[in-house]
Amino acid sequence: MKIRVVENVLKANDALAQENRQRLDEAAVRTINLMSAPGSGKTTLLEKTIEQLGAERCAVLVGDLQTTRDAERLEKAGAQTIQINTGKGCHLSATEVARGLEELDLDKVEYLFIENVGNMVCPAGFDLGEHQRVALLSIPEGDDKVAKYWTLFQSVDAILLTKMDLLEVLDYDINRVKADLARINTAAPFMEVSSKTGKGMEQWFNWLKNKQD
């Protein structure tokens, strides 16, 4: 019984995700689902990204249990921003994204960023209708996270190692991360970035500007 219900929920989500994707395709809006642990730097990355791409070309759907703090920051950066509060919900769903899309004017928008709830587990299992998925992993989280949260890292199209400016003060072995990724996901580019210093951000901007699959 329990399993049947869970399967039905997932099937309903996937069908709606497909509708979202079709709608985004028609509007020619490339949509990227950003996933990570809490505090790995999703919002700061988006602030810098919006500045680089141009605010009028970007829209953001922000998922949080509570508070509108991230949405306020992104709105300040100039992008159309919709906050989705999930209450106790541990991930965004295709239904919530569909409702968010209703509120956006996608006319001039080329990029839609979905900032998922800060959680390395549950978001990985839910298709939202995005075109690409990106995982963030920050230096202070430690170099053992790829192997532990493999369902997330297996499912993504790009991986950003963030807060590289902290590498010098912390004991972190990037080769360990690369070795884990070599077993789980060899297709996704691995980019080492610091939103603070700007180091490595060019690679991320180029990935956004070039890759369209």
Next chain:
Amino acid sequence: MKIRVVENVLKANDALAQENRQRLDEAAVRTINLMSAPGSGKTTLLEKTIEQLGAERCAVLVGDLQTTRDAERLEKAGAQTIQINTGKGCHLSATEVARGLEELDLDKVEYLFIENVGNMVCPAGFDLGEHQRVALLSIPEGDDKVAKYWTLFQSVDAILLTKMDLLEVLDYDINRVKADLARINTAAPFMEVSSKTGKGMEQWFNWLKNKQD
């Protein structure tokens, strides 16, 4: 239908949690459920705690999606350690803890630490049979996390602000965290610690040694 099933799952969990607690009471083992985001320092805190309390007095149940890396570290610290791999599961359940308890020899043990899956959302909703709940929050995660992940911080008996050694290199406002906590949870002591330098750890050890409710 969906809601009914979820309620049944939660009820079954709570009943089993109560059995776990009774068993732990009978064995006179004080049990503490540690919850936090990935990479906030649960395992390092436990290594130092086991060293301080004495390895023979401590046992640990470690929840992870995959890998036995944390369990290996804690076993090396000398404590009886059982790894629980949850696969894609985003939190530990009372059933998993009950199975873990079967494997432990609680005879000489005074403290059982349950290191939950790194996730600030889902673990908060599941009673495991613990006596006390502790949330960790690390400096690099940013000072906005209490308000965002309020269900966790509302539910705990103590809060540790970890990686205090990084305070000087990061822009972090402890007063903002305290102001958020003042709205959510005023009963839980708030301890500022660094497992790396040892600063503030005395308060945590004293809390463990003294408080028994």
